[in-house]
Amino acid sequence: MTSWITICEGCKTDDWAEKGIEVTDGAMLADKIEAAADGTGLKARRVSCTMGCERSCNIIVQGKDKIGYSLGKFEPTAEAAEAIVExxxxxxxxxSGQVPFRQWPLGVKGHFVSRHLPLPETD
Structure with a gap:
């Protein structure tokens, strides 16, 4: 079953203004995630905000009827994007959406923020 990577393209790291660029860190990370996910069967989408501004750059990994996860505090690098896609x-x-800790790519360890349980099948 396909998993989605939702990417906050509005995210800005603390030093964003000092960089003197107009593209947000989230948009730069989104570009890299989309490139890394191309051809994998994963879906990626951009949103303007995930309300995790204090720990940008933020992403959410989720799939139908699976546990989903919010992750943050990424740098907008190819290495981070590759770890997220992996x-x-x-x-x-x-x-179930669960992946044993020992299998996590090193680049996502320490970036998990929260877990989202799937919605119940019935009311």
Missing amino acids: YAKMHSESE
Whole structure:
């Protein structure tokens, strides 16, 4: 089942203004995630805000009927994007969305913010 990577393209790291650029750190990370996810079967989408501004750059990995995860405090690098995509592939391959800690790519360890349980099937 396909997993989605939702990327906050509005995220700005603390030193964003000092960089003197107009593109946000979140948009730069989104570009890199989309490139890394191309051809993997994963879906990526951008949103303007995930309300995690104190720990930008933020992403969410989720799939239908699976546990989802919010992650943050990334730098907008190719290495971070590759680790996020690698983790999302494992999430996609997992029936429940859970991936054993020992299998997590090093680049996502320490970036988990919260876990989101799937919605119940019935009211």
